[in-house]
Amino acid sequence: MSVETQFEQPEWINGLCNDESYARERAFHAMMDVWHEPIYRFTRTLLGQHDDAADATQETFIQVLRSIHTFRGEAKFSTWLFTIARRKALDLLRQRKRIQHLNEELAFEAQLHSLQTDPLFDGDKALERLHAAVLTLPERQREVFTLRYFNELPFGDLAQILNLSEGSVKASYFHAKEKIMARVNLD
Amino acid sequence: MQTPFKTPDRFFESHREAIWDAARNRTRDLPPATPVVKPKAPLAVAAAVAAVIVGTWFFAVLNQSEACQTFACLWDNTQPEELQFSEEDLDQWIQDDLLFQEIIDSETLL
Helix, strand or coil: CCCCCCCCCCCCHHHHCCCCHHHHHHHHHHHHHHHHHHHHHHHHHHHCCHHHHHHHHHHHHHHHHHHHHHCCCCCCHHHHHHHHHHHHHHHHHHHCCCCCCCCHHHHHHHHHHHHHCCCCECCCHHHHHHHHHHHHCCHHHHHHHHHHHHCCCCHHHHHHHHCCCHHHHHHHHHHHHHHHHHHHCCC | CCCCECCCCCHHHHHHHHHHHHHHHHHCCCCCCCCCCCCCCHHHHHHHHHHHHHHHHHHHHHCCCCCCCCHHHHHHHCCHHHCCCCHHHHHHHHHHHHHHHHHHHHHHHC
């Protein structure tokens, strides 16, 4: 099957729509080889906890398999995938509002303590502060900062994923960076 | 980029299997999938282009209202129920205002 779209898409995309179970499974594994870890890392950075990230990642790929027939190749596959992952992470975040009602300083301290006692977090003091600061940011700023700083996506792609203007994305990134720098440089 | 987040041993292998099993169970009752991107025949492309041009023209004719140029016009044309924003938006605006005020103040000092 030939693919003629604005963006060059991975070969396995059409395989995901194949009616043959074997071809579909092979395409699924090809997709997971490329995207499983990046999507897990993205949701882990947004959500903090391993179990939450695993849930959000699972929901993301199930959604991809359910909705792949709606993907028309008008955007990069990665943009579409991160859009779904972001929604799934936010759904989980809103379901599990753990420390939303704490003030900013208490929320930061709570996140810092959570990372320090997490056996699956292996970072030095600076990384502890960085990730606690990211987890304390408001949702929008957290998404923008994570996608830009950790996933190194261009501002244009972020605007598409978040359905915002590029200027608004840049402003959010600026605010997030200021807050994080203040936290990381506190000592 | 190096990440401090670790995962349990063989997490990705077992997680991948769990996702595939869950997806198969959940999508069993869905209709058969259709191809993502169908090959485009030249005639189909021409028809699509023509449809887009006609559609755009028709839409433009239907929506020939002047865009607001003033705050007063915007105020008059905005319905209260359209003004939906979250606490986060509000927080963002307050921060923007503070930043703007800081800039104004610093220029005033100069």
